[in-house]
Structures are given as C-alpha cells and as structure tokens.
Amino acid sequence: MEPVMKEQRCRRDPEGTRHRILTAAQEEFAVGGLYGARVDRIARGAGTNERMLYYYFGSKDGLFLAVLDHVLTSLNNAERSLDLSSVSPEEGVTRVAHFLWDYYRDHPDLVRLLNDENLREGKLTREVTSLRRIVSPLLHALTDVLDRGKQAGVFRDDVDPAKFYTVLSGLGYYVVSNRFTLEATLGMDLNDPAEAKRMRQTNTEFVLSYLKHREPVAAV
Amino acid sequence: MEPVMKEQRCRRDPEGTRHRILTAAQEEFAVGGLYGARVDRIARGAGTNERMLYYYFGSKDGLFLAVLDHVLTSLNNAERSLDLSSVSPEEGVTRVAHFLWDYYRDHPDLVRLLNDENLREGKLTREVTSLRRIVSPLLHALTDVLDRGKQAGVFRDDVDPAKFYTVLSGLGYYVVSNRFTLEATLGMDLNDPAEAKRMRQTNTEFVLSYLKHREPVAAV
Amino acid sequence: MEPVMKEQRCRRDPEGTRHRILTAAQEEFAVGGLYGARVDRIARGAGTNERMLYYYFGSKDGLFLAVLDHVLTSLNNAERSLDLSSVSPEEGVTRVAHFLWDYYRDHPDLVRLLNDENLREGKLTREVTSLRRIVSPLLHALTDVLDRGKQAGVFRDDVDPAKFYTVLSGLGYYVVSNRFTLEATLGMDLNDPAEAKRMRQTNTEFVLSYLKHREPVAAV
Amino acid sequence: MEPVMKEQRCRRDPEGTRHRILTAAQEEFAVGGLYGARVDRIARGAGTNERMLYYYFGSKDGLFLAVLDHVLTSLNNAERSLDLSSVSPEEGVTRVAHFLWDYYRDHPDLVRLLNDENLREGKLTREVTSLRRIVSPLLHALTDVLDRGKQAGVFRDDVDPAKFYTVLSGLGYYVVSNRFTLEATLGMDLNDPAEAKRMRQTNTEFVLSYLKHREPVAAV
DNA sequence: TATGAATGAGCATTCATTCAT
DNA sequence: GATGAATGAATGCTCATTCAT
Secondary structure, X not given: OOOOOOOOOXXXXXXXXXXXXXXXXXHHHHHHHHHHOOHHHHHHHOOOOHHHHHHHHOOHHHHHHXXXXXXXHHHHHXXXXXXXXXXXXXXXXXXXXXXXHHHHHHOHHHHHHHHHHHHOOOHHHHOOOHHHHOOHHHHHHHHHHHHHHHXXXXXXXXXXXHHHHHHHHHHHHHHHHOHXXXXXXXXXXXXXXXXXXXXXHHHHHHHHHHHHOOOOOOOO | OOOOOOOOXXXXXXXXXXXXXXXXXXXXXXXXXXXXXXXXXXXXXXOOOHHHHHHHHOOHHHHHHHHHHHHHHHHHHHHHOOOOXXXXXXXXXXXHHHHHHHHHHHOHHHHHHHHHHHHOOOHHHHOOOHHHHOOHHHHHHHHHHHHHHHHOOOOOOXXXXXXXXXXXXXXXXXXXXXXHHHHHHHOOOOOOHHHHHHHHHHHXXXXXXXXXXXXXXXXX | OOOOOOOOXXXXXXXXXXXHHHHHHHHHHHHHHHHHOOHHHHHHHOOOOHHHHHHHHOOHHHHHHHHHHHHHHHHHHHHHOOOOOOOOHHHHHHHHHHHHHHHHHHOHHHHHHHHHHHHOOOHHHHOOOXXXXXXXXXXXXXXXXXXXXXXXXXXXXXXXXXXXXXXXXXXXXXXXXXXXXXXXXXXXXXXXXXXXHHHHHHHHXXXXXXXXXXOOOOOO | OOOOOOOOOOOOOHHHHXXXXXXXXXXXXXXXXXXXXXXXXXXXXXXXXHHHHHHHHOOHHHHHHHHHHHHHXXXXXXXXXXXXXXXXXXXXXXXXXXXXXXXXXXXXXXXXXXXXXXXXXXXXXXXXXXXXXXXXXXXXXXXXXXXXXHHOOOOOOOOOHHHHHHHHHHHHHHHHHOHHHHHHHHXXXXXXXXXXXXXXXHHHHHXXXXXXXXXXXXXX
C-alpha cells in the first residue's frame, strides 16, 4: 500500500548463512552422529530454516561430508603451521606428538565425527575422495624428523613412519574418544589439567624410550 | 500325559528368544549405533516380533544397555581365563597386551558400541552402574605382573598400572576403531594378516622398551 | 525332587479375584473412560494378570459393561432402601431430591461412567438390556409421593413424574459431571461443604416452589 | 507475472488447511473423546496428512485444546448477540434460558467435549487459562436481568446469579449429555420436537416459579 | 484357577525432503 | 537468496488379545 517502504529486509548474507549452518551442523553431528542429528535442530541452531540447508548442501549426508571436510581441513592447516626445521630430532618428535595429542584433546568434535564415520564403515567418505589427502602434512614432518634422528644415530633405524604415526595418534585419540567410559570405569578424568599433564609426560617417555632403544627386545 | 514328551519343537522358549534378540540387536547396533539401529530390523533378525523386544528389555535404550552389558561381560569372562602365574614378567605383559589387541581385533562390535556410547557422552551408561565393574580382571593381572617385574628389577618402578593399561588399550583400540578412515588415509589394511602381525610386533617392542628403560628421558 | 512339599500356593480365590478386578476397573474406567483405560493397569491394580481379566469378563468391553452394571445395581439397591411411606409429600420430595444429589456427589464414578457411555452414543449398552431396568425404584417412589401431594392439594397437578425426575437428576448431575470446568470458569468448588450445602438448599427451594405453584406462569 | 492470477485453485492455503483440520478434529473428538479419536482419521477427514496436524497444533492434546477453545469461543460469540435491553425481566430470563437450552441441544459436540475434558479431571485445561474467560457474556446479561426483576419487585431478591446460571445450565446440559442413557432408561426422546417443546415449557415454568416465589418454603 | 510368553495391528509422532512463492 | 507450507514413509512403542503350560 505504502509507496516506497522498501526497507528491504536486507538479511541476505550467503557466506554467513552457509557458515552458520556448517557450525551448527558440526555441533549437532558431534553429539549424536549422522543418525542422531536432526536437520531442524541444525537449522534452528544456525538461525535459518531447513530449506537453506538443502539449498547449500543438497542433503543431510552432504552436510555431514561438508562438516567432516571442514574439520579435517582445519586439522591440515594447523599441521602445516608446525615448523620443525630448527629443532633436535627428540624435540621434533615430541612436538609432533604433543601437537597431535593437544589437537585431539581440544577438538573432540573431530574425534567424534571420525568415530561416527567409522561406525558406518566409512559409507559416506568411501565414494568421496576428499578424505584421502589429509594425512600428508604431519606425516611428512614426522618422516623428516625421524630420518634426521636415524642419521644422527639417536633413533633406532627400524621405525616405519606411518606405523609410528599410528601409535602416536592412537595414544592421543583413545583417551579423547573413550573419555566417558574411561571415566566411568577407571575414574580417569581427562578434564583435570594435572592428570592430563601427567598423561602427556608418560606418553612422551613412552615414544622416546622406544625410539632410543638400540637392541630390540625378544620378538613374539 | 506322555512320560517324555520333550523334543517337541517348543514354541515357548523365553531364554532362547531373549538371547536371539540380544544377538540380533548387537549386530544392528554395531553397524548403525543406537540411533541408526531399527527395532523392526532387530526383531526380524531375531525371528520374533517387535513386541517381544519391549517385553524383555523395556525400550530400545534398555536393549542397547543390555547389549553393552553383554559384550562387556564377555570381555570380563575372557579376561578371567588368562593365567599369568607361571610366566616371566616380560612374557606376562606381552600376553596381556596381545590378549587385549586380539580381543579388540576379533570383537569390533565391542569397539563400535563403546564408541557409540561415547558419542552420546555416556548418556545411557551414566545412570546405570553396570559399566563400573568391568575393569578389574585384566587390570589386576597387569598390576600383578608389573609388580613382579619391578621386584625382579627388570621393569622400571615408576609405572602406574592404570595408565599403562590405558596405553595398551589405546594402541589396540585405535586401529580397530578407525579401521576405515585409516585405510582411506594411510592405506593401512588391518585385515592383512602380515600387516597385523607386524603391527603387533612393533607395538610389543614399544611397550617393552618403555618398561625396561632405566634412566627416564628428559621430561617435557 | 522333594517328596511332598505341596504347600500348594493356595492363592485360589475366584470371587476375590473377580471382585478385585471389578474394583480396579471401575477406578481405571472412571478416570479415562473406555478408551483411556488400560487393561494392564487394571490387572496391576487388581493384583492379578491380564489373562484373568479375559477369563472372567471376556473382553475389555465386557468388563466395562460389568462395571457399569455394578455401579447401577448399587444405585438401585440404595434407592430401594429409601422408605417414604410415613413422611409428608414435601418431605418425601425433599428426601428423593437429596438422596439423588448426595448419591451423585458421593459417587462421581457413576457420573463419569455414564458420561463416557453417552459419549459413544450408548454403543455398548445398546445391545445389552441391563440398563433398562434400573430407573424404577426411585421413580416409583417419586411418583407415589407426587400423587400423595396432588391428592392432598399441596402440589400442582400437572407434574409429569418422569420429567420431574429428569429435572431433579439434572440439577445434581450437572455439578458433579462438570466439576472441573465449573471450577475453572465460575470458581465453583463442590468440595467446599458450605458451598455444597447452600447449593442443596437453593435447589430444594427450587423444586418445592415449582411444585407448590398454583397458577402457572405465562407459557412461552 | 500476470496481473490477476488468483482463482487458480491454490494448493497453498494455510488458513483453510488449519480450519479444515480443526473442523475434522471436532467431529472426531466429539464421538470418541480425546483417547478414542484417531489422528489419521482427523487428517483424512481434513483432506490433508497427519504431519500438518502437528505442524499447526503441535500434538493431539494441543489440537484437542484448540477445538475446545474454538467451540467455547463460538458459544461466547453467540452469547454476545443476545440483546435483552428492551424486554421485561421475565422475558429476559426466559430468553437466556432458552438460548442456553437451544444452544446445548443444537451443539451436542460442545457438551461431549466438555464431558470428556471433565472425565480426565480437566487435565488439559488446567494448565491453560483459555477456559477461564468464557463465562462472562451470558452470566453478565443474566445478572442484569435478575437485578431489573428484583428492583421491579417481580423476582425474589435472594437469588445468586452464578448459582441460578448453574441451574439453568444443568437443566439443559443434562438432557443432552445423557441423551442415550435417558432414552434407554426413561424412553425419553430428545429428538422428538413435541417432547422437546414440552420439556422446554416445563423447565421454563420451573425457573420462573422459583424466581417469583415471595415467601421461601421451609428450609431443610 | 492361574500365569508368563507371544502376537500383529495400530498408535501418536517425527523424519528428511520438496513445493510454491 | 530466502521462507512457510506440504508430504508420505518411517519411527519407537503400545494395544487388546490369545497361546501354551
């Protein structure tokens, strides 16, 4: 009726909307997994409506993949910021380990999302190649530092970088992944800083004592 | 009326029905988690109808808890069968480690169910105390064998059994839990027996080299 | 295994079980109606199992009818105990009215069950003749007392006993039936004894002033 | 694009859909009560699907409350249309009474819905305040007309409007509410116009003779 | 007479998704 | 780009009832 009045509810903010959906989805997927998450909760959490979710990501599965890609890309970027060129081999391995353990501890969402994807046997990521690239940065850095240690004669020389990486990863991943059942069964509280520090200390000794061990123990 | 009268393919079989539901539920929960599982699939898998599921377990949540209790009780029983009284400390630790790693590898359902429960932050198990008892058997055996090693002077004496147990558990758990993303990213195939054996060997050296290390490495 | 030991859990008590079911069913039907009632709650309330309910009453519908029959028979019996042979017509009408109003007030279950049966348009009672007999005792007594009043010249003589009975019944029934919405809308509290007494007083004046009215008011 | 473009049998019709659900729900709730009603029958009756019912009303309970609110609002509106400013007190009371009795007779759904809500002891309406407003219009009109009658000396002056309203309401409500059991027991047929007219006549005399009674009868 | 086990149809409700504007 | 309305196939769960002992 009125002539102009086009205040034009200028709410249009494509990048913002997309990002808010992604953030809300990460929270929702992290606490219930793909099947436990609800699209209406995600939309509400993002301050938009369900339709936009489909507009930007096509489907719930697509959104899950986008979230997974996002958290893995973040990990990648963080890994790339780690510069070990000027430290000793021991210090280098220690830094790699601490980086990984701290990252898992500070990003439990990543752990949960990976667990959830593994629960379904990698159903979603299998057809997508996005996951395949992500290992490299940290594994490369670790390989370098292990090589330097071997050449300097301070590390044993039968260490496979990928397997060693798996060991490091497992040590940090497990306590985050199983936080709740570990607390229920062993009374282990990951949130207690003192406890967390002790654990980090122990684990560091673990990996270093292995790397510096010269005569292999009796095999099994 | 007849004296024997057994053997007549009885339709009444409470124990059997209950057990068939439990087994079918374990399969279903293991591939989709609590939220991905479907009660009608469980009922069909058990050769009964949905109603019986509620008759015996009250709810889907109750059934999940029963399954979790069942797999943990099975683990408990298996742990109890491990007799380490007549072996050396090194051999004892090795056996404990191998038992745990083999058990995880052979019972991926257990790993998935624990992961799923942790995904929901222990929501179901929190109010139930059933989970609390399960640590004991293997942890006790491990504590004994560590003590013997310390007294014999072959193991370092600053090892906390619970933390050491966590390390052992994490090493075996992680590779089973993340089987699919590990294969996608590192190309690591847990199903390859040679690969599995190598991994077990590495991990064993890993823990033993730590235990036998006398002078602690520089702390961080 | 043991020879005698036949302590014979002599819980058999057919009359008792039947009666307990009936009582429990009355409570359950009274608060939720036929459709809101749950057979398992009835069985639990009666301290028996659902199967016995079917053993004694055939079906849920049959049980509802049995309950209805029971409360109506009780009303019948109570009506029969009212002896008006030696009181004045006014006193007789007053006693009939008070009997009915008090009975409704003290037996809200009867009111609810009748309401529920009427909600379904008499579906259950239609095919059963059990309901048809129940009016008589009180209506007969009322007819007698009205006749005596007419003959004595104290009551107007154009009163139809059945319609008058309906008026009496409606006055007492309505306030019990609509107890909750009346409280919500008019703030009328039937549980307050003073309020209940005043209401009874008013209603009594109502019916007596009508009966004693000689020149009819202008019809409509 | 086109200028007019209306009239095109639009599939989008929020108001219409909402209203059709409400109407279908009223029919369904009226014949079976809250517990007897089936949401799929309501959806089918409304020409939509069950989902929309929850979209607009949140739950079955919410829909019942909306229906109750709707019929009570309709009653309210009808009450407001009653203008008694220019009639005599007797005529005024008569009109109020007839309005109420006719309304109940012509809207048995209202009676059934109120009965059903009372059956559950006002469970749904208790937490909602929507019911509380509805008394006023007719009660106010009645209060006015009674006052005028008292001042003119044609009505007794000890009449409480709210109680008198309850009497009027009860007389009309009871015969509608108990239509089926009244027919089964007293053979009273409310659908017979002659019978209905006689009943109305009797009830009118009933209330007027009370109002015009000057010397109160002996109390009890 | 009494009871635990079993049944299948049906219940209210929620799901991810698409349509129309 | 953004939104409210609409969909129908499931979802977990409950129902009154019957079977077998």
